Amino acid sequence: MAVYTEVSDEELQGFLAEYDLGEVLAFKGIAEGVENSNFLLTTEQGNFILTLYEKRVDPEDLPYFLGLMEHLAERGIACPLPVHAHDGRALRELAGRPAVIISFLEGLWPRRIHPEHCRELGAALARLHKAGSDFALQRRNALSVEAWRPLFQACADRAGEVKPGLMEELDTELAFLETNWPSDLPAGVIHADLFPDNVFFRHEKLTGLIDFYFACNDLLAYDLAICLNAWCFEPDGAFNATKARCLLRSYAGERAVSRAELEALPVLARGAAMRFLLTRLYDWLHHPPGAFVKPKDPLEYYKKLRFHAEVRSPGAYGLELA
Numbered sequence: 500m501a502v503y504t505e506v507s508d509e510e511l512q513g514f515l516a517e518y519d520l521g522e523v524l525a526f527k528g529i530a531e532g533v534e535n536s537n538f539l540l541t542t543e544q545g546n547f548i549l550t551l552y553e554k555r556v557d558p559e560d561l562p563y564f565l566g567l568m569e570h571l572a573e574r575g576i577a578c579p580l581p582v583h584a585h586d587g588r589a590l591r592e593l594a595g596r597p598a599v600i601i602s603f604l605e606g607l608w609p610r611r612i613h614p615e616h617c618r619e620l621g622a623a624l625a626r627l628h629k630a631g632s633d634f635a636l637q638r639r640n641a642l643s644v645e646a647w648r649p650l651f652q653a654c655a656d657r658a659g660e661v662k663p664g665l666m667e668e669l670d671t672e673l674a675f676l677e678t679n680w681p682s683d684l685p686a687g688v689i690h691a692d693l694f695p696d697n698v699f700f701r702h703e704k705l706t707g708l709i710d711f712y713f714a715c716n717d718l719l720a721y722d723l724a725i726c727l728n729a730w731c732f733e734p735d736g737a738f739n740a741t742k743a744r745c746l747l748r749s750y751a752g753e754r755a756v757s758r759a760e761l762e763a764l765p766v767l768a769r770g771a772a773m774r775f776l777l778t779r780l781y782d783w784l785h786h787p788p789g790a791f792v793k794p795k796d797p798l799e800y801y802k803k804l805r806f807h808a809e810v811r812s813p814g815a816y817g818l819e820l821a
């Protein structure tokens with residue numbers, strides 16, 4: 500359950516007095532999500548999401564995330580828009596936490612992924628990359644290749660509890676990624692966490708993208724690799740080449756993918772698998788007993804990593820080199 504910080508009626512009334520949203524009609528915590536406390540707020544003006552940023556979000560990064568949502572929304576990307584208070588500020592404080600009200604997006608995230616979802620996603624991701632190209636702020640990816648070894652070391656002494664021999668295998672894999680990680684590919688703003696629970700649909704048409712709190716500047720094709728992992732494997736672990744083809748082709752239909760980017764896809768997908776494997780492993784080993792949030796399975800990403808390590812050509816993902 501992702502409500503870590505409770506908000507009293509008095510605190511909410513005081514907070515909303517700074518806005519022009521009218522009377523509160525309903526206010527309730529949202530169970531989904533992992534990182535922050537989220538509430539559905541209904542006022543005379545409609546539905547909104549109130550987010551209180553919890554410990555893992557660096558307040559210094561908030562102007563980047565909020566500015567990016569505004570920048571993308573202005574360019575036609577269906578993403579939440581921060582609501583400004585009377586004094587013009589969107590970022591405020593509530594219950595001792597940085598807090599923001601954002602617009603509510605209609606739609607539901609897909610529990611079962613169909614190829615059509617992947618087709619919609621590919622085009623939306625490419626449009627996001629293009630719309631982000633003139634965003635003025637910069638944010639380094641704090642979870643890119645240089646961050647993986649410290650995370651690995653923070654798990655090293657207990658990773659055997661999850662899978663015997665896991666750390667030895669990851670050590671070798673990390674050395675490969677550190678040596679072979681590409682740096683000279685097209686870069687720009689990436690979402691960096693565009694999993695199915697962050698993409699809303701109605702009748703298989705994409706209606707919105709949420710959760711920009713890992714967004715950063717990094718290789719554009721790395722975002723594609725993250726999506727390949729999150730959308731194109733079946734619950735039994737099998738890779739679905741049809742879904743990958745839909746994702747990559749519709750992406751390439753909106754933004755030309757260079758030969759170098761395509762050739763780099765296997766290593767980028769290995770790295771993307773390593774990134775989510777390590778953060779999940781860290782959370783699995785470090786989550787406080789009794790915490791409401793159920794940690795996600797790190798081994799799901801171990802299997803994806805093993806799959807990509809065997810890929811010899813990007814043709815395996817369904818897009819041929821020109």
Ligand SMILES: Nc1ncnc2c1ncn2[C@@H]1O[C@H](COP(=O)(O)OP(=O)(O)O)[C@@H](O)[C@H]1O
Binds near residue numbers: 501529534697
């Ligand atoms: N703008 C939005 N419109 C509609 N629902 C939203 C919006 N933002 C968040 N939500 C709801 O809140 C949940 C958690 O949001 P998310 O940003 O993924 O949280 P976290 O960053 O804590 O993981 C989502 O699954 C969705 O149900």
Ligand SMILES: N[C@@H](CCOP(=O)(O)O)C(=O)O
Binds near residue numbers: 532692697795
């Ligand atoms: N997508 C990540 C976890 C981050 O959670 P989110 O609710 O902020 O998207 C994973 O699956 O490991």
